[in-house]
Amino acid sequence: MADAYVHGYHRRENERLQDQAGALVELLHSDTAYPSGSTVLEVGCGVGAQTVTLAQRSPAARFTSIDISASSLAEAKQRIDAAGITNVELRQADIFSLPFDAGSFDHVFVCFVLEHLSRPLEALSILKGMLRPGGTITVIEGDHGSAYFHPQSPAADAAIQTLVELQRRTGGDALIGRQLYPLLVEAGFDAVQVSPRMVYVDSSRPDLVDGFTRKTFTAMVEGVRDSTISAGLISAEMFDAGIRDLHRTAEGDGVFCYTFFKGVATRS
Amino acid sequence: MADAYVHGYHRRENERLQDQAGALVELLHSDTAYPSGSTVLEVGCGVGAQTVTLAQRSPAARFTSIDISASSLAEAKQRIDAAGITNVELRQADIFSLPFDAGSFDHVFVCFVLEHLSRPLEALSILKGMLRPGGTITVIEGDHGSAYFHPQSPAADAAIQTLVELQRRTGGDALIGRQLYPLLVEAGFDAVQVSPRMVYVDSSRPDLVDGFTRKTFTAMVEGVRDSTISAGLISAEMFDAGIRDLHRTAEGDGVFCYTFFKGVATRS
Numbered sequence: 001m002a003d004a005y006v007h008g009y010h011r012r013e014n015e016r017l018q019d020q021a022g023a024l025v026e027l028l029h030s031d032t033a034y035p036s037g038s039t040v041l042e043v044g045c046g047v048g049a050q051t052v053t054l055a056q057r058s059p060a061a062r063f064t065s066i067d068i069s070a071s072s073l074a075e076a077k078q079r080i081d082a083a084g085i086t087n088v089e090l091r092q093a094d095i096f097s098l099p100f101d102a103g104s105f106d107h108v109f110v111c112f113v114l115e116h117l118s119r120p121l122e123a124l125s126i127l128k129g130m131l132r133p134g135g136t137i138t139v140i141e142g143d144h145g146s147a148y149f150h151p152q153s154p155a156a157d158a159a160i161q162t163l164v165e166l167q168r169r170t171g172g173d174a175l176i177g178r179q180l181y182p183l184l185v186e187a188g189f190d191a192v193q194v195s196p197r198m199v200y201v202d203s204s205r206p207d208l209v210d211g212f213t214r215k216t217f218t219a220m221v222e223g224v225r226d227s228t229i230s231a232g233l234i235s236a237e238m239f240d241a242g243i244r245d246l247h248r249t250a251e252g253d254g255v256f257c258y259t260f261f262k263g264v265a266t267r268s
Numbered sequence: 269m270a271d272a273y274v275h276g277y278h279r280r281e282n283e284r285l286q287d288q289a290g291a292l293v294e295l296l297h298s299d300t301a302y303p304s305g306s307t308v309l310e311v312g313c314g315v316g317a318q319t320v321t322l323a324q325r326s327p328a329a330r331f332t333s334i335d336i337s338a339s340s341l342a343e344a345k346q347r348i349d350a351a352g353i354t355n356v357e358l359r360q361a362d363i364f365s366l367p368f369d370a371g372s373f374d375h376v377f378v379c380f381v382l383e384h385l386s387r388p389l390e391a392l393s394i395l396k397g398m399l400r401p402g403g404t405i406t407v408i409e410g411d412h413g414s415a416y417f418h419p420q421s422p423a424a425d426a427a428i429q430t431l432v433e434l435q436r437r438t439g440g441d442a443l444i445g446r447q448l449y450p451l452l453v454e455a456g457f458d459a460v461q462v463s464p465r466m467v468y469v470d471s472s473r474p475d476l477v478d479g480f481t482r483k484t485f486t487a488m489v490e491g492v493r494d495s496t497i498s499a500g501l502i503s504a505e506m507f508d509a510g511i512r513d514l515h516r517t518a519e520g521d522g523v524f525c526y527t528f529f530k531g532v533a534t535r536s
Binding site for chain 2: 143145146148149150152175178179181182185186192193194195196198200202203204253254255257259
């Protein structure tokens with residue numbers, strides 16, 4: 001897998017992924033549960049942020065969670081062990097050359113992965129091949145073009161746009177959420193159903209102000225500060241103004257909106 | 269009320285408002301019902317698109333529905349009579365000089381109105397004065413900055429932006445949906461709760477492809493073609509390309525997203 005991971009692999013990024021998982025678990029995962037005895041392939045488990053949630057919600061399913069990064073898998077192992085989870089097998093693997101037999105899983109789960117791939121359609125086709133007939137795939141992705149807020153800020157828009165551009169340069173697509181339906185259909189899945197999961201944040205929801213606006217979204221944009229400035233995509237002054245304005249949306253009269261998309265589909 | 273109505277008062281616009289009401293009734297109104305005997309002031313009822321829904325869902329409440337436009341009220345009367353509705357009194361009135369005693373309503377309902385006003389905060393303060401202590405206000409507004417789609421289109425973005433700009437020039441704010449929470453709080457309401465109502469449209473939902481993407485949103489943008497071109501905000505070529513691209517999002521692999529915001533709050 002040649003694609004770089006735009007967010008990097010640092011500790012602060014891991015904390016961001018944990019905050020994100022905590023605040024959004026209900027919104028993204030509450031309707032995902034796998035039957036007893038079923039086999040689930042989790043693709044791109046990273047540091048295990050979603051793995052713990054998945055495995056706890058389906059304690060009698062058996063998960064095989066793969067990632068390309070050995071260091072992320074080491075983090076994931078710590079997290080899974082700390083949670084006392086025993087139904088997850090971690091394995092280092094590349095989504096484009098999977099070490100599994102065709103049709104060997106009942107379900108596939110992919111969360112925040114396609115956005116980083118230069119060939120998401122090919123990845124979906126490969127994953128379809130991993131499913132038994134009648135098996136399902138669940139895909140969750142964000143869409144940075146869905147972010148808008150009050151007060152408005154051209155600087156914040158520009159800072160976010162540099163993240164989109166950086167991700168494009170590493171072969172990814174930060175606007176992939178809105179494309180899940182056509183991607184799943186084109187990959188040959190049936191019964192494709194996509195539902196948006198909108199995060200609406202105002203000061204009546206302090207957990208989301210902190211957990212999402214500040215520690216998830218703004219932190220994610222902040223995380224590319226050095227790379228986007230050194231790539232010449234934006235001036236330091238403009239970027240920092242954008243970050244300040246994103247923090248401004250977390251104040252009492254601020255509002256922040258972002259939408260994730262969740263698609264579920266079947267292999268006939 | 270000096271504010272102009274950016275969408276105009278033509279028949280095609282009335283049809284658009286009817287399509288909109290049909291496709292979105294559940295999403296916007298299913299959780300609005302008023303108790304038997306309660307008095308409800310509907311502000312800016314226009315041609316009665318929402319009035320019929322409101323009155324049918326709360327048949328034992330008594331509605332007073334006002335609008336600034338006599339011709340719209342005449343349309344509304346036809347529609348209400350045709351639906352056999354008897355619990356609505358229509359009255360021509362200006363939101364900024366209401367002919368009612370202070371505190372004379374149990375509830376106020378405002379839908380797609382604040383976006384057209386140059387002084388939305390003042391309007392909300394006036395409406396608060398119309399409520400008895402303990403009474404509620406319900407506000408529903410769109411937000412054109414929430415529109416995004418697949419395939420992406422700079423021309424479509426530009427066409428939509430001219431609608432936002434036209435509305436700004438007539439004193440309105442097409443991005444008001446995201447601001448409902450701070451507006452209601454600043455107007456002095458209590459227990460302010462805002463929830464987004466996102467319209468997600470892909471080809472698995474043909475009713476929304478036709479009723480929303482084509483006949484509501486794209487038709488609304490198309491409706492300002494002459495005024496936006498003659499105002500010099502965009503070339504005819506660019507505008508028409510934008511409209512074509514909006515129709516393109518209604519094809520089999522297209523996706524369209526838009527979000528309304530609904531706020532409910534109490535006068536202490």
